[in-house]
Amino acid sequence: MPESLTITISQNAAQHVRSFTQKAEDDSISLRVGVKGGGCSGLTYDLSVDSDVRDDDKVIEQYGVTILIDKKSYIFLAGTTLDYSGGLNGKGFEFYNPNAKTTCGCGTSFSV
């Protein structure tokens, strides 16, 4: 698969994920990245920690972080970069998704 169709996590985002997975003291914890129905534009991004890998999960390792993406979400997320901006003005985790044609005002919801 070409590089652009994988899901990428930035170093910043990876560091932030590692900081809370290490706190959990469980090496099997991964970052689950997915899509849910809802939000103003139709689809919203969903981030959670998960220690169960499903049969149809796409598994990506980057900067010491394991990312799990279910098959259906992957269709809408291929090519996405996950970044993190902290601090007072930071927005937390941010998705740069080339599939998103429109996004809602707060940026958490998109349509394709």
Add this chain to the structure above:
Amino acid sequence: MNNMPLYQLHKRAGASFITINGWEVPYSFENPVIEYDSICQGLVVMDRSYVGRLWVTGKDGLDLLNRLSTNKLDELSPRNGEASILTNSKGRVIDLLYVSRVNDDLLILTSPQTPNKIMEWIEFYTFLEEVNVENITEKFAMFSILGPQAREFVGELVGSLGIEMSRYENRLASIGGQEVTIFRSDPIDSPGFDFIVERKGAISLWKTFMSKGAVPVGEQCFDLARIGRGIPRYGAEIGDSVNPWEANLQEHINFEKGCYIGQEVILRLNTYGKVKRRLMYLEFSENDNVLVGDRLTENGKDIGEVTSVVREPGSGITFGLGFVKKNSLLNSVKLNSGKDSVSLSELSS
């Protein structure tokens, strides 16, 4: 063509029929005047087996529907329900759904034209959630008891639970040894109870209603009642060219629940005064042959269109519903197709 479960029985009873989305549906039984008088003053029974019915199972059904539609559904307790509008990301109406929680599952009533479309919509937005949707429309019959005396009638039939049921609530009951789901959906605003029963038990249930004095009515009577009360209908006033404000559906929007598909657009339309037309009640002076699609004019300028029209049996008064531009003055409105002058009234919201 889909056959109503009781098509032959209705035919033998003298019903005339019209086709709605491939269903042959009773239009009227023998006397439209008595039918209309009964729905306004007494009670009637109507075979609405063509209304779309979906059955949703899986623990995430309420949460998902809450994220997809305008009303707050995620905290519905068993037996309770809500009407909620499914809208797209442009804030246009896909359909008005009547959702009721039956134990851990959900019963959804849709318009006759939309059950498969809505099922596909829900499935598209199902990712890791446990949600399964089944179209049960053709497995069951559905009869509605409508009219001001409906509560008392249902109370006599199934006891106090019929009287106690609030709007959008459902109960399971046994009638003549058959299990029946009763859903108070109030489709024409006054108390209205839908009885959903397996097809094999349909004749027996219908005969029970008849033996207890319910007057059978068809689409003509239903349309007279719903137009007279300003209730929009899919295909006429509801569809994907309309937003909830235009169709006077705002009572089904929860403004505090947070995000759902279309929320941003729907709120912006109201906040910035961008709703350009509204649904109004129309009464026509000359009772000309008014047709759906006829244009409304004011001093020669086009201000809207007729979306539904009926003629009251007996009096012959012709009335309807229509979309009218918001900035029109509503003075001397006429039909551009004839000499009728049209009086317009606001709908209650």
